[in-house]
Amino acid sequence: MKFKVFNSYEELSAYSAELVAGVVREKEDAVLGLATGSSPLGLYEELIKLYDDGNLDFSKVKSINLDEYVGLDGTHNQSYRYFMDLNLFNHINIDKNNTHVPDGVAEDLQKGAEKYDELIESMGGVDVQILGIGPNGHIGFNEPAEKLNLNTHVADLTQETIKANARFFASESDVPTQAVTMGMGPIMKARKVILIASGENKAWAVKSLIDDVITTNIPATLLKLHTDVTVLLDRSAASQLDEK
Numbered sequence: 235m236k237f238k239v240f241n242s243y244e245e246l247s248a249y250s251a252e253l254v255a256g257v258v259r260e261k262e263d264a265v266l267g268l269a270t271g272s273s274p275l276g277l278y279e280e281l282i283k284l285y286d287d288g289n290l291d292f293s294k295v296k297s298i299n300l301d302e303y304v305g306l307d308g309t310h311n312q313s314y315r316y317f318m319d320l321n322l323f324n325h326i327n328i329d330k331n332n333t334h335v336p337d338g339v340a341e342d343l344q345k346g347a348e349k350y351d352e353l354i355e356s357m358g359g360v361d362v363q364i365l366g367i368g369p370n371g372h373i374g375f376n377e378p379a380e381k382l383n384l385n386t387h388v389a390d391l392t393q394e395t396i397k398a399n400a401r402f403f404a405s406e407s408d409v410p411t412q413a414v415t416m417g418m419g420p421i422m423k424a425r426k427v428i429l430i431a432s433g434e435n436k437a438w439a440v441k442s443l444i445d446d447v448i449t450t451n452i453p454a455t456l457l458k459l460h461t462d463v464t465v466l467l468d469r470s471a472a473s474q475l476d477e478k
């Protein structure tokens with residue numbers, strides 16, 4: 235696992251965009267595993283800039299998102315489909331038919347989850363997986379637990395996650411209590427992983443990434459078993475690491 239600490243979130247974002255751009259330049263039909271939340275926002279802005287400047291072509295790129303809230307359809311302004319359209323897809327030349335976000339309003343969520351795994355498989359897996367990290371160490375919505383899931387599944391959100399995400403909703407009680415999330419399987423199988431963390435509230439979770447323990451109670455620690463993970467941090471997120 236490689237760690238890189240940046241003086242500012244802007245520098246971190248520009249660097250992360252160059253990593254993603256490198257993958258796309260090498261493989262024009264790359265599969266991008268995408269995340270929502272505030273962490274990758276700067277990355278998406280930088281990718282849009284690269285596209286605007288004629289330095290990156292998304293016409294053949296495919297994307298697969300990590301997760302979606304149960305009960306929110308794509309028109310809801312807090313749904314992750316809406317987020318992706320608003321913050322990235324509407325601004326680049328990606329074919330929307332090639333962008334995928336789990337269906338949070340499927341009549342049969344389990345069936346939808348199984349289909350999502352088939353879809354990931356049919357796309358040949360993920361070339362580069364973007365991840366944020368929850369303050370409790372979750373990735374996607376794979377929450378701390380005794381057991382983790384390999385496959386896409388419906389996850390119950392922890393109280394801590396509901397609290398952390400309440401800032402995007404009118405009140406805490408409006409935050410969905412469940413989500414459909416990609417399991418650990420496709421994340422661990424991604425050819426490259428880029429994890430972005432910024433802010434003091436991520437410092438504990440980030441520190442657990444350098445400790446030598448791997449535990450399902452901090453799902454991100456499983457990434458220590460992956461051979462190509464780059465963790466990009468700003469100073470605050472790195473504040474509990476010994477060497478800065």
Ligand code: GLP
Binds near residue numbers: 373399
């Ligand atoms: C959310 C998402 C995660 C995201 C995390 C951190 O709950 N499901 O994929 O990485 O929380 O979000 P943020 O980047 O806004 O701190």
